[in-house]
Amino acid sequence: MTEPMITQMARANSQRSTLEAALHGDVFTPDDDGYRGSCAGFNLAAAHRPDVVVAAAGAVDVATAIRYAADADLTVRVQATGHGPGGPVDGGMLVNTRALQRVSVDPERRTAHVAAGVRWTDVIQAAAPHGLAPLNGSSVTVGVVGYTLGGGMGPMARTFGFAADHVRRIEMVTATGDLVR
Ligand SMILES: Cc1cc2nc3c(=O)[nH]c(=O)nc-3n(C[C@H](O)[C@H](O)[C@H](O)COP(=O)(O)OP(=O)(O)OC[C@H]3O[C@@H](n4cnc5c(N)ncnc54)[C@H](O)[C@@H]3O)c2cc1C
Structure with missing residues (x-):
């Protein structure tokens, strides 16, 4: 039987809270103000629409995000500058490494x-x-x-x-x- 939409939303919110609690960096989903900026890169032809963006604050954040994505059955893409995006991201998780500047x-x-x-x-x-x-x-x-x-x-x-x-x-x-x- 198809899952009712309200149950899907509750599950998505609970998943997001779990992810946010585990990370030092920010998490963005399509309704957030920072979502578009967190997806944007140099190549404007690739308009990414992931289900969730992780703005990684360190390597441990990346590892946590990848394990979460594996458990939640989300595909993962990585973006640093967006100079070579290789096509738009549609759904899944986008890990943005922009904040890692050491x-x-x-x-x-x-x-x-x-x-x-x-x-x-x-x-x-x-x-x-x-x-x-x-x-x-x-x-x-x-x-x-x-x-x-x-x-x-x-x-x-x-x-x-x-x-x-x-x-x-x-x-x-x-x-x-x-x-x-
Ligand atoms: C103006 C311009 C000039 C260029 N000049 C040259 C040149 O002289 N020589 C040359 O060889 N290339 C050149 N390129 C190509 C460029 O090297 C590639 O597009 C490169 O992939 C861009 O990397 P990025 O991290 O900036 O871009 P992004 O789009 O952020 O990443 C590019 C690819 O690398 C992956 N990636 C990025 N970071 C990670 C990570 N931490 N872990 C895993 N995967 C990752 C992304 O998923 C994506 O598939 C040029 C591109 C442009 C736009």
Whole structure:
């Protein structure tokens, strides 16, 4: 028998409360004022309409959100800047990494440690005082992680290689919600 709409709404509200209580970041659903802003990215052709957006405040938030999505049978997509969205999100959960902005450069090791929402412009600014430069692409507003996951073929690739060739370590959340290196 089909579930009555009022029961569905009560269940959705209860699920949302559970998620909000477990996260440090914000949760948005379609009726919230911040919902459209939390879905928006660079590419306006992709109008995302997820059932829920998690504005992650850290890796633990991402892991919690992924485990929740698995339990609730929600599909998951990730967005940092929206430069390469690959089509609109329709339903499910969108994990937005925009708030994750930590960047540090170790000039001795010539490495940068960047959080999931960082754009290349911030890495350039952190590296330049040390006489270093990252292997970014043609646009400095593209996100470091999305760019690198695609290989990262920038203007300096013929001389120094692709960005993905130089990755030393990745901290990631698996599809089961485990945080691994
Ligand atoms: C103006 C412009 C110039 C460009 N120049 C270059 C270039 O010179 N060289 C080049 O190689 N590419 C270039 N690109 C392509 C760009 O690298 C890709 O579109 C890249 O995927 C954008 O990453 P993003 O994180 O900014 O975008 P997003 O749309 O936020 O993410 C892109 C993809 O990566 C996934 N993703 C992002 N973050 C994560 C994460 N933390 N975990 C898992 N998945 C994640 C998203 O789900 C999505 O599928 C350019 C794009 C633009 C718009």
